[in-house]
Amino acid sequence: xxxxxxxxxxxxxxxxxxxxxxxxxxxxxxxxxxxxxxxxxxxxxxxxxxxxxxxxxxxxxxxxxxxxxxxxxxxxxxxxxxxxxxxxxxxxxxxxxxxxxxxxxxxxxxxxxxxxxxxxxxxxxxxxxxxxxxxxxxxxxxxxxxxxxxxxxxxxxxxxxxxxxxxxxxxxxxxxxxxxxxxxxxxxxxxxxxxxxxxxxxxxxxxxxxxxxxxxxxxxxxxxxxxxxxxxxxxxxxxxxxxxxxxxxxxxxxxxxxxxxxxxxxxxxxxxxxxxxxxxxxxxxxxxxxxxxxxxxxxxxxxxxxxxxxxxxxxxxxxxxxxxxxxxxxxxxxxxxxxxxxxxxxxxxxxxxxxxxxxxxxxxxxxxxxxxxxxxxxxxxxxxxxxxxxxxxxxxxx
Amino acid sequence: xxxxxxxxxxxxxxxxxxxxxxxxxxxxxxxxxxxxxxxxxxxxxxxxxxxxxxxxxxxxxxxxxxxxxxxxxxxxxxxxxxxxxxxxxxxxxxxxxxxxxxxxxxxxxxxxxxxxxxxxxxxxxxxxxxxxxxxxxxxxxxxxxxxxxxxxxxxxxxxxxxxxxxxxxxxx
Numbered sequence: 100x101x102x103x104x105x106x107x108x109x110x111x112x113x114x115x116x117x118x119x120x121x122x123x124x125x126x127x128x129x130x131x132x133x134x135x136x137x138x139x140x141x142x143x144x145x146x147x148x149x150x151x152x153x154x155x156x157x158x159x160x161x162x163x164x165x166x167x168x169x170x171x172x173x174x175x176x177x178x179x180x181x182x183x184x185x186x187x188x189x190x191x192x193x194x195x196x197x198x199x200x201x202x203x204x205x206x207x208x209x210x211x212x213x214x215x216x217x218x219x220x221x222x223x224x225x226x227x228x229x230x231x232x233x234x235x236x237x238x239x240x241x242x243x244x245x246x247x248x249x250x251x252x253x254x255x256x257x258x259x260x261x262x263x264x265x266x267x268x269x270x271x272x273x274x275x276x277x278x279x280x281x282x283x284x285x286x287x288x289x290x291x292x293x294x295x296x297x298x299x300x301x302x303x304x305x306x307x308x309x310x311x312x313x314x315x316x317x318x319x320x321x322x323x324x325x326x327x328x329x330x331x332x333x334x335x336x337x338x339x340x341x342x343x344x345x346x347x348x349x350x351x352x353x354x355x356x357x358x359x360x361x362x363x364x365x366x367x368x369x370x371x372x373x374x375x376x377x378x379x380x381x382x383x384x385x386x387x388x389x390x391x392x393x394x395x396x397x398x399x400x401x402x403x404x405x406x407x408x409x410x411x412x413x414x415x416x417x418x419x420x421x422x423x424x425x426x427x428x429x430x431x432x433x434x435x436x437x438x439x440x441x442x443x444x445x446x447x448x449x450x451x452x453x454x455x456x457x458x459x460x461x462x463x464x465x466x467x468x469x470x471x472x473x474x475x476x477x478x479x480x481x482x483x484x485x486x487x488x489x490x491x492x493x494x495x496x497x
Numbered sequence: 498x499x500x501x502x503x504x505x506x507x508x509x510x511x512x513x514x515x516x517x518x519x520x521x522x523x524x525x526x527x528x529x530x531x532x533x534x535x536x537x538x539x540x541x542x543x544x545x546x547x548x549x550x551x552x553x554x555x556x557x558x559x560x561x562x563x564x565x566x567x568x569x570x571x572x573x574x575x576x577x578x579x580x581x582x583x584x585x586x587x588x589x590x591x592x593x594x595x596x597x598x599x600x601x602x603x604x605x606x607x608x609x610x611x612x613x614x615x616x617x618x619x620x621x622x623x624x625x626x627x628x629x630x631x632x633x634x635x636x637x638x639x640x641x642x643x644x645x646x647x648x649x650x651x652x653x654x655x656x657x658x659x660x661x662x663x664x665x666x667x668x669x
Contacts, residue, residue, distance in 0.1 A: 101523065102521070102522060102526075103523045103524070104524045108524075113524055114569070114571065114574045115574075117524075117571045117572070118574045118578040118581075120528065120575055121577060121580075122581050122582035122585070123516035123582060124528050124575070124578065124579050124582060124631075125580060125582025125583035125584075125585075125586070126585060127509055127516060128513070128579070129590075130503065130509055130512075130586050130590070131506060131509035132504075132506075134583060135598055136598045136599075137667070140660075140667050142653075143656050143657055143660040144660060144664065144667060144668060149503075152507055153509050153510040154634070154635060156510025156511055157517060157635060158514070158638035158639055159638075160513075160514025160515065160517075161517040161521065161635075161638075161639035162638060162641065164639075168518075168522060174522055178525055179521055179525045179526070179640055180525055180526040180527065180640070181637075181640050181641075182628060182633055182640075182642040182644045182645040182648075183627070184642070184643045184647070185627065186644075188625050188626060189626050189627070189633075189644045189648045189651065190626075190647060190648075190651045191622075192625035192627065192648060192651070193626050193633075193647070193648040193650070193651020193652045193654075193655065194651050194652075195618055195655075196618070196622035196623060196626060196629065196630070196655070197622075197652045197653065197659065198622075198655055198656075198659050199615045199617070199620075199621075200619065200656045201659050201660055201666075202611050202614050202615035203611060203612050203613075203614065203615015203616045203619060204615060204666075204667075205612070205615070205619070206629055207534060207620070207629045207630070207631070208529075208530035208579065210616065210619075211579055211580060211583070214580075215579070215580040215583035216583060216584060216586075216593045216594075217587075217593055217595045217596060219596065219597045220598055220599065220608055220609060220612040223609045223613045223616065224612040224616035224619075225534070226616065227612060227613035227615060227616020227617040228531065228616040228617065228619050228623070229534055229537070229620060230613070230616070230620065231616060231618060231619060231620025231622070231623075231624070232531070232534050232535050232620040232623075233538050233542070233620075234617065234620075235621050235624035235625065236538065236539065236624075237553075240555075242625065251644070253642065253644075254643045255641045255642065255643060256642065256643045257641055259643050267641060268641075271638075304507070307507070
């Protein structure tokens with residue numbers, strides 16, 4: 100599941116990815132004509148809207164792509180970098196950049212692109228931007244307040260507008276298409292050209308617009324990968340026979356006592372329930388968080404056996420099934436709830452005189468197991484705290 | 498040989514969108530440009546004036562957060578790629594050569610000076626706004642960042658607002 104950095108691709112190799120991305124970026128910018136300052140500022144004087152067309156198309160394409168990939172469950176949208184909002188500095192910075200755009204005729208990316216093919220004005224712009232950065236660094240103490248004021252964090256546009264991602268995507272796509280049409284009208288008027296369109300172009304344009312909306316509709320209508328998985332698990336739940344993977348409390352207790360280092364005991368209940376009581380050595384992975392990457396190493400390993408438990412048998416079974424889809428580890432389920440497990444080993448009733456041998460055996464076993472477990476927990480309390488694997492948040496931005 | 502025409506803007510936009518999407522999928526972050534300039538400027542200051550850098554909290558914090566300097570910086574590598582990609586595109590479309598683009602009414606010197614001043618504004622603004630047209634506006638739009646999108650509106654809004662004042666730089 101993406102993003103591939105840093106889990107699948109190392110941070111070092113990421114620099115090579117940067118180079119490759121940059122090559123694609125630079126190539127497309129130059130092909131689009133962004134190395135020509137006249138083409139860029141045409142946007143502001145109405146004779147050439149290439150910038151708007153390229154940027155908007157790119158933004159919408161990437162946006163729909165991100166939605167689609169996350170819908171299929173191959174991109175974890177919660178991990179990707181979202182530029183944080185600092186209201187005043189975003190607005191003031193943008194306003195200053197706009198002035199720079201008109202005077203200088205480039206933005207940083209396009210300036211570098213122009214410099215790369217030998218445009219002297221592009222080189223001058225890049226040198227100028229270094230001066231601007233320098234001024235900012237040296238003037239930072241004066242700017243600090245506005246720079247850090249109104250920090251809203253990585254808020255999303257759709258949340259600000261109170262709508263879902265998909266609705267916002269629809270609206271933004273529609274705005275883009277309306278903007279393409281309007282700017283086309285303006286271009287024709289300013290340049291005094293006759294609007295002409297070959298039949299071929301009309302077909303291509305309208306089918307691309309259609310395709311964009313079709314993808315959005317499909318994303319909106321089709322269940323996403325998570326709910327499809329949930330459905331699949333519900334189906335399995337009815338069909339599968341769990342007798343071979345459900346273990347009794349006594350069996351689990353003896354595993355804990357003799358093989359505690361070979362097993363993971365996974366509590367799939369909520370954090371609150373876990374805090375109130377949990378089995379010895381249990382780690383808490385609430386069922387809805389099971390596919391988080393930090394648990395990937397537990398779900399997909401061959402060295403330890405996983406035992407799942409919950410207070411509800413169905414939940415424990417679901418967790419078992421889900422774990423089977425996430426990784427290849429050996430998984431089992433505790434047949435009883437955590438409360439019953441606790442009762443089995445804490446509310447021990449001394450057998451009466453006429454108890455059978457079997458009952459006495461069970462009693463002795465449980466008593467020993469209870470004291471052994473307590474001893475083990477006490478002896479290992481410092482070393483068995485699970486190491487919380489930090490999912491690193493990706494840093495990005497300009 | 499004649500110059501080859503520019504690519505259809507929608508096709509270019511689509512391809513750029515795919516580049517951006519691929520970058521987000523692989524690395525979890527978008528594209529950028531001004532951050533590379535920042536990384537280079539900061540390390541230059543550090544090398545020229547180490548004493549001064551040690552006394553400037555902003556530079557200190559940055560170099561603590563970016564321990565490798567420009568040669569470990571994602572955006573620096575991306576911009577090196579940008580230069581290569583743009584140059585390659587220029588070569589195949591026969592557009593490479595020392596040249597200067599300007600409006601019809603101004604001299605070459607005016608254009609160069611305006612480019613430096615404009616660059617300075619943009620560089621400054623991109624630091625304040627935490628990203629330029631690529632890092633804030635384009636990548637921000639792809640991930641629906643509120644901050645990125647308002648920065649984009651601010652850039653283009655202010656561009657239109659002052660376009661009339663600076664029309665002599667560009668128009669007849």
